[in-house]
Amino acid sequence: DVKVTQSSRYLVKRTGEKVFLECVQDMDHENMFWYRQDPGLGLRLIYFSYDVKMKEKGDIPEGYSVSREKKERFSLILESASTNQTSMYLCASSFFGQERRPQHFGDGTRLSIL
Amino acid sequence: KQEVTQIPAALSVPEGENLVLNCSFTDSAIYNLQWFRQDPGKGLTSLLLIQSSQREQTSGRLNASLDKSSGRSTLYIAASQPGDSATYLCAVRGQYGGATNKLIFGTGTLLAVQP
Numbered sequence: 001d002v003k004v005t006q007s008s009r010y011l012v013k014r015t016g017e018k019v020f021l022e023c024v025q026d027m028d029h030e031n032m033f034w035y036r037q038d039p040g041l042g043l044r045l046i047y048f049s050y051d052v053k054m055k056e057k058g059d060i061p062e063g064y065s066v067s068r069e070k071k072e073r074f075s076l077i078l079e080s081a082s083t084n085q086t087s088m089y090l091c092a093s094s095f096f097g098q099e100r101r102p103q104h105f106g107d108g109t110r111l112s113i114l
Numbered sequence: 115k116q117e118v119t120q121i122p123a124a125l126s127v128p129e130g131e132n133l134v135l136n137c138s139f140t141d142s143a144i145y146n147l148q149w150f151r152q153d154p155g156k157g158l159t160s161l162l163l164i165q166s167s168q169r170e171q172t173s174g175r176l177n178a179s180l181d182k183s184s185g186r187s188t189l190y191i192a193a194s195q196p197g198d199s200a201t202y203l204c205a206v207r208g209q210y211g212g213a214t215n216k217l218i219f220g221t222g223t224l225l226a227v228q229p
Contacts, residue, residue, distance in 0.1 A: 045217075058216075105157035105159070110155070
């Protein structure tokens with residue numbers, strides 16, 4: 001079974017802090033994704049990566065950056081956290097170019113910025 | 115720009131009923147459509163994936179159909195059970211998104227099955 005693991009289920013940080021959210025997958029997937037999920041807005045793509053050291057902006061990249069130094073790990077970085085970044089963050093992974101294969105999701109990190 | 119809509123936003127049914135969840139999308143140029151389930155406070159679990167060339171997919175009590183030309187998909191749940199209570203999300207992969215499997219999500223339908 002595919003396992004996508006997010007390092008924290010709940011996280012509380014203060015405004016202005018630098019925040020790291022970590023995601024690890026164990027299926028050798030090329031693609032990895034970071035989404036945020038907000039009531040009434042659904043899931044929105046922040047960044048994705050299709051290879052080590054490769055990244056592309058999603059629909060809402062402002063205020064975020066990412067790092068992919070190893071194939072299995074994809075980190076989301078909030079350079080200077082703000083209260084409007086309080087949200088549920090979901091990581092996902094999938095094979096590259098495999099239209100018949102679904103994305104697999106982690107359990108999410110609920111982040112609160114005070 | 116692709117937009118995905120799910121109606122209704124919430125649904126409550128008695129146990130044993132058959133039910134249909136709806137998903138519509140504005141751009142018919144899609145590779146595939148996925149239905150996910152999300153339990154409270156959890157991530158998403160993939161239920162069914164329909165390729166653009168397919169009309170339907172079945173898994174147990176679940177059946178998903180796709181009418182690409184009209185921009186619609188339905189998820190049919192037979193003989194609903196309290197354990198089916200969750201939020202159901204549909205997502206489409208655009209035809210021009212390359213091989214990166216980028217998905218556009220609807221906002222979901224919150225289903226409650228009453229015992």
